[in-house]
Amino acid sequence: MxxxxxxxxxxxxxxxxxxxxxxxxxxxxxPAAERLSAPQAEAGQSVADLVGKIAGAYPTVEQIRRAPSGKITAYWFEGGTPMAAVIDPATGQGVASADPNAVExxxxxxxxxxxxxxxxxxxxxxxxxxxxxxxxxxxxxxxxxxxxxxxxxxxxxxxxxxxxxxxxxxxxxxxxxxxxxxxxxxxxxxxxxxxxGEAQPGFPASVSGAHGVALADLDLIGSLAVTDLRSFTYPYPGDASDVFTLKTDAGSGYIDQGTGALLAWADATPWQRVSExxxxxxxxxxxxxxxxxxxxxxxxxxxxxxxxxxxxxxxRGARGFRSAPAAQAETIVLVGSEGGSTRGFAETLARALGAAGQPVHVAPMSAFAPKSYGRAKRILILAATYGDGVAPASAKAFLDRLAALPAAPKAPLAVLGFGDRSFPAYCAYAAEVATAAEAKGWQELLPLATVDRQSPQDFHRWGVALGQILGVDLVLSHAPRSPRTTPLELIERRDYGAEVQAPTAILRFALPRASLWQRLRGRGFGRFVAGDLIGVVPEGASVPRFYSLASATRDGFVEIVVRKQPGGLCSGQLMALQPGDRVRAFLRRNPGFHAGRDRAPLILIGAGTGIGPLAGFVRANARRRPMHLFFGMRHAASDFLYGEDLAHWQAEGRLTRLITAASRGARPHYVQDALRADAAELTRLIQAGARIMVCGGREMAAGVSAALGEILAPAGLSPVLLKAEGRYVEDIY
Incomplete structure (x- = not known):
């Protein structure tokens, strides 16, 4: 046993x-290397002494942190650009970059x-x-x-x-x-x-409203050794209601920036010490x-x-079944899949070919290695498309490997694309593969074909054509794997757009709970953030529709924004939901459209239902990161989605600026017009390191890109350059 x-x-x-x-x-x-390389505070040095030296070197310092290794890091802004450095506590001067080690x-x-x-x-x-x-x-x-x-x-x-x-x-x-x-x-x-387990002091109900206290005169930090410091955070510049935040080995508290009084304190709990x-x-x-x-x-x-x-x-002796090695296979099946559904079609194809007496080798497209295909008579590529026409996860290296070949493989090629015609970049990656193969001189076995929304009929028709070429009766009967879903119960809905014939709703569902065992088995709803996706499987269909999330796990609910599309099966069913009704859905990560945790300003641009994830970013902005939201709608009186929330978040400091544009009314105004009207400030923000995040329809995204191209050209910048730097991301449909 x-x-x-x-x-x-x-x-x-x-x-x-x-x-x-x-x-x-x-x-x-x-950790050992950091301990040896980081300048250490001398025994007896006080936090007041350290703070004074750093403030002398960097007057706009916003936060000081001390790592368990003793490394001290200071953060500040310089000309609107966030800066950081490892500090020598003896001088307060930066001695090394604070950028994280890429290898680590x-x-x-x-x-x-x-x-x-x-x-x-x-x-x-x-x-x-x-x-x-x-x-x-x-x-x-x-x-x-x-x-x-x-x-x-x-x-x-x-x-x-x-x-x-x-x-x-x-x-x-x-x-x-x-x-x-x-x-x-x-x-x-x-x-x-x-x-x-971490004890958090209650934020003080009232403060002095003054500022400018001399930190060197504060007994609390004057008697505190640097070796006991965790972090010291300054108030937000110009905000008299904000406070100093001090975290030490013993606990954390808030200090009035005008009087230096300790406003609140909480000791570290035993549970916190155990966790640490x-x-x-x-x-x-x-x-x-x-x-x-x-x-x-x-x-x-x-x-x-x-x-x-x-x-x-x-x-025991080594036993077990082995599929055909690449060197012995007559048919090579290469798969480019993101979520795994295309892999299922490849397995169906391999089984059918195997039943027809064809040795088959199945591999990801990124494993493309023609030198290993010694007996290959044909190469079949089944390629999905991810996002706005890019390669799926298992195919990212394929085109580079193809381009590096001195000549095309001798075995002829057939490419089958998988996608959804409702998206602008339908099977764009498969088409790119077929174009690259043609340019390489690769012999064509079958013309490029596509499968829409995992259609078994499309797949079957392609199989018939392939069987005729091979001279075999090839029947591809594939049942798409239904995604494992979780029921979501609607708890609240807010309706908009009826007056402008564009019914739209913000739908809020209860957050489903999953046990650890369910998570270990890959079931239930996992952790998510705004910008991730949920796939909703409508009744009467097997293919999901995806919606961007406007909430995060921490919010305690699942929220999306839906507009009813003419003839839309999924949107029609979602718009018919009432509190208490349920829908089946699953979670899909979308890491390319996350706000991130850095402090660089964000320029959020969206129209219509594209406001969903952008509102989620603002809602989650408890750290008061600068966020500038440009929102386009039809009419402010009918479809100002999240209007009251945005005003509230702006008052809280979560949203820095809100600029709206209404396309219907006395003065039609689009979101790209609003961008042009704010050209000077946008240029300043982007030069200072701001990121741009765009969400909405394809036409809107194209108009935004064109407007930003005009705005940024005098500064020597462009959307293409910003995209290459990872500072311009889109979630478009």
Missing amino acids: IRALHRWPGLLAAVVLLVLGLSGAALSVF RWLTNLHRSFFLDDAGRLVMASGAGAMLILSLSGAWLIARRAGGWRRWCAPMRGAGPARWHAEMARVASVGLLLSAGTALWMTASTFDLLPD TIYMLHTGQGASVLGLALGLIALAIPGLAGTGLAVWLSG
Whole structure:
């Protein structure tokens, strides 16, 4: 029983464990390197002294942070541009860039989530769970083999892989147990399965309204050692109602900027201290020597995986089914898929060809390697299109590999595109592939064909044509996989647009709850932010329609904006919903249209239902990041979506400016007209590092791009250049 419990988690999670171990070992070096390289505050230096020196060097400083390693970072604005630097506490001067280490960030994303956001976090958590089981069961097996726990360090008998496996496990098991346990704790905390535990002082109901207190005279920070500091945040410039925020090892509080009085304070809770200790044990932040030790132990994972597999194979014998290798296949099927649905069509095609006696090799388009296709008689590409005509995740490297070839493959090519005709860039990537293949001189087996909305009929017709070319009776009967959905219950709706014959509604659904077990199985509704998508599967259809989210998990509800489209099946059903009714939906990430967490100003531009995610960005802007919203509508009296909310958010400081344009009325005005009228300020913001986010219809987006091109040309900028820098993103339909 214990041996089986030890064996199967190791076999099933081997790859994840290898990634966890190797990336964890590499990451363990960074806390020690930061500790050695960061200037350290001398014993006895006070926060008041540090604050004074930094303010002298950077008068517009907004925040000072001290990391567990002792590294001190200051943040400020210079000419409207956000700046940051690592500070020497002895002088208050910047001595190094505060930009995150690109290698460390890449490794961290790999280690935490396999670059797959919440789904990847769950995969890695399952790996940590497997490691926990392996550590516990392995320790029990070692103790049994050694003759009891008291003989843990006794010499081992035996030889070969089994001996090496046991010896390495004996050394590494305690460290791996610690790493796995702390990883699971941190994952549970990330998914809000554990209480936050951090004590937050209540924001003061009243302040003096004055400003300009001399920080050097404050006893609170004068007696506080820099080594106890977490962060010190200044009030928002010009806001007399704001306060200083102080966070220390002991707790956090607010200080009046006019009198220096401590307005509120909350001590760190025991739960918070436990959470911070676990974070330290897992990451090595604040305990670099321990981190290096755990990193060294993690390097044992590849050895354990190899010797463990060798032990299993020696006792069982390697058996199992293998699909046709690329070198032996007569038909190569390459798949470009984002969500996995196109992969399902490829599997149906491979099974049908296999039944007709054709050896088939199926691979992602990014794995395109013609030199490996020694017996290939044909190459079939099934390519979906992601977003505004770009390559899906599994095909990003294909065109580069094709361009690098000295000549086209000898086997003829057929390209089949998958898409949705309701989107402007219908099968655009498949068309780009076909065009590139033609330019390369690649022989055509079949002309470019398309499958609209996962149509089994379109796929079947293409299969018939392919079968005629091959001389076989090829019947492609594919049933699209229905996406796994969650019921959403409507709790509130706000209606607009009836007066201008454009019925539109803001629909708010209750946030569905999912257990950890459901999340581990990939079910239920995961974490999301504004700008992500929900796919709604209308009754009587199998293909979902996607809507941009105007809310985040933290808001406690799921919100979208829907306009009724003439003859639209999904929009018609959504617009007919009343509170208490339900619809089935699923979540899809859209990381290319997230506001991000930096402090660069945002220029939000939208029209009609495109206001949805933009309103979600403003709603989530608790940090008062500068946001400038340009919103186009038909008539302010009928379809001013989120009108009251926007006014409220502007009063709270979440929205810096709101500029509206109404296309109907005495003076028709479009959103691009509003942009031109604000040309000088837009140019200033963009030169200062602002990002542009556009959401709405394709025609509106084209008009906005043209207007911004005119506005920015005198400054030597353009939408194309900003897009290349990642500072101009669109979510258009």
